Amino acid sequence: MNFFVKFWGTRGSIPTPGSLTQVFGGNTPCIELRVDDALFVCDGGSGLRELGLDLLRRGKSPVVAHMFFSHAHWDHIQGFPFFVPAFLKDSSLIIYGTSPGDTKFHKLLSGQMESDYFPVAFGDLGARVAPDDLGQAGKRIAGVEVRAIAQLHHGPSYGYSFEKDGRKVVYATDNELDLELENAAEVAADPDLLRHAPRRYVEFCQGARLLIADGQYTDAEYANKRTWGHPRATTCVDLAIQAGVEQLAITHHDPLQSDDKVREKIEACRARAQRLGGKVQVFGAREGMELKID
Amino acid sequence: MGKGMAKKSRTGEGPAKGLEEDITDPTHEDEFTEDLPTCESNVGVLFRERERRPAFLEMLEGPGAPCVYMLERVEMVVGRGAEADIQVDSTEVSRRHMRIGRAGTSHQIQDLESRNGVLLNGVRIHSASLHEGDTLQLGNAVFVYHEGQR
Numbered sequence: 329m330n331f332f333v334k335f336w337g338t339r340g341s342i343p344t345p346g347s348l349t350q351v352f353g354g355n356t357p358c359i360e361l362r363v364d365d366a367l368f369v370c371d372g373g374s375g376l377r378e379l380g381l382d383l384l385r386r387g388k389s390p391v392v393a394h395m396f397f398s399h400a401h402w403d404h405i406q407g408f409p410f411f412v413p414a415f416l417k418d419s420s421l422i423i424y425g426t427s428p429g430d431t432k433f434h435k436l437l438s439g440q441m442e443s444d445y446f447p448v449a450f451g452d453l454g455a456r457v458a459p460d461d462l463g464q465a466g467k468r469i470a471g472v473e474v475r476a477i478a479q480l481h482h483g484p485s486y487g488y489s490f491e492k493d494g495r496k497v498v499y500a501t502d503n504e505l506d507l508e509l510e511n512a513a514e515v516a517a518d519p520d521l522l523r524h525a526p527r528r529y530v531e532f533c534q535g536a537r538l539l540i541a542d543g544q545y546t547d548a549e550y551a552n553k554r555t556w557g558h559p560r561a562t563t564c565v566d567l568a569i570q571a572g573v574e575q576l577a578i579t580h581h582d583p584l585q586s587d588d589k590v591r592e593k594i595e596a597c598r599a600r601a602q603r604l605g606g607k608v609q610v611f612g613a614r615e616g617m618e619l620k621i622d
Numbered sequence: 623m624g625k626g627m628a629k630k631s632r633t634g635e636g637p638a639k640g641l642e643e644d645i646t647d648p649t650h651e652d653e654f655t656e657d658l659p660t661c662e663s664n665v666g667v668l669f670r671e672r673e674r675r676p677a678f679l680e681m682l683e684g685p686g687a688p689c690v691y692m693l694e695r696v697e698m699v700v701g702r703g704a705e706a707d708i709q710v711d712s713t714e715v716s717r718r719h720m721r722i723g724r725a726g727t728s729h730q731i732q733d734l735e736s737r738n739g740v741l742l743n744g745v746r747i748h749s750a751s752l753h754e755g756d757t758l759q760l761g762n763a764v765f766v767y768h769e770g771q772r
């Protein structure tokens with residue numbers, strides 16, 4: 329079995345091109361997962377445009393993509409109208425909802441292509457763009473077990489897990505973990521204490537080879553951004569440790585963070601993991617980086 | 623990077639010209655505008671055609687270190703095998719271990735299913751784009767990537 333994960337967009341909130349963000353990248357969220365021949369796409373930020381072009385370069389047509397969206401804030405859907413395979417007749421894009429009969433992401437994607445916003449109507453796309461859903465408790469798609477979890481965001485948002493033959497990858501972005509800590513009072517008094525993430529998140533991420541998590545803010549930034557919908561990156565470390573995750577990719581970098589600033593944020597996460605005795609390997613998700621999940 | 627960037631360097635035609643002179647010299651206007659749409663970079667960065675120095679890998683640890691390998695070809699293979707462009711004589715390095723290819727102004731690397739993998743800044747990757755100062759570890763060989771200058 330071949331299982332690859334590639335980061336096409338790792339920036340939160342708004343595309344942030346420029347010389348200060350070249351390393352981690354300026355495109356908004358998009359993650360590609362390839363499990364053997366099946367293609368799964370998480371989020372359609374501006375990174376999705378790049379993925380679309382790359383799919384054409386690979387020359388494997390028609391494109392069949394199983395697409396999952398954390399939520400429909402702009403930074404997670406703005407790449408969709410520029411996803412070239414959507415314009416190709418043979419392509420097939422399946423847009424998943426998270427519960428039986430849920431077609432909301434399919435509807436929201438078409439909404440952003442109404443004529444006031446975009447010149448090509450959703451119905452005029454060449455590809456077959458069809459809604460489907462993950463049912464009550466997840467769905468097996470091309471041999472991969474896919475599940476969703478509701479998260480705390482302005483909305484809410486959804487995290488997804490992809491698992492095959494014991495190899496599991498979780499994508500969990502736009503989730504303000506810090507507002508749901510089970511020992512909130514204790515950790516407010518002592519920031520070095522392990523922050524207890526809600527049990528359902530720990531279970532959802534349990535044993536993942538890779539957890540790709542929203543770590544938008546440094547501890548210092550978070551002080552002024554509480555309730556903005558994103559956590560401290562360091563809190564993701566605690567979740568990863570509690571869930572026995574092997575690798576933690578911090579993503580959804582704040583638009584104000586330069587490459588140096590992101591590096592500092594990751595260093596703080598590594599220091600925390602070490603202090604807490606966790607074995608998790610932490611790194612900053614960066615555009616163009618591709619991992620093989622063994 | 624588009625073809626505009628790849629066209630021959632003007633350094634062979636005489637001494638390198640100063641920036642001021644280039645901007646105000648109307649005879650260079652065509653070249654200047656021709657390059658604009660090919661600029662891959664974004665805000666506030668305007669590439670000038672200048673003497674071009676290829677990117678290179680600086681080997682810090684491993685057999686033969688310290689040494690420098692210029693990335694002069696569009697695509698090169700690092701490995702233990704005799705056919706590798708950058709040969710590393712170590713049993714921890716696979717015969718064909720990693721491909722490194724030019725991509726625009728940067729380079730892309732890909733692990734060629736090596737036994738010990740490619741670590742980018744300590745993280746095992748399958749492929750990635752490189753940036754100035756990135757560290758690569760292939761078995762017991764450690765390299766630092768340095769971007770070229772143009």
Ligand SMILES: [Zn+2]
Pocket residue numbers: 340341401403404502580
């Ligand atoms: Zn977001």
Ligand SMILES: [Zn+2]
Pocket residue numbers: 399401481502557
């Ligand atoms: Zn959001």
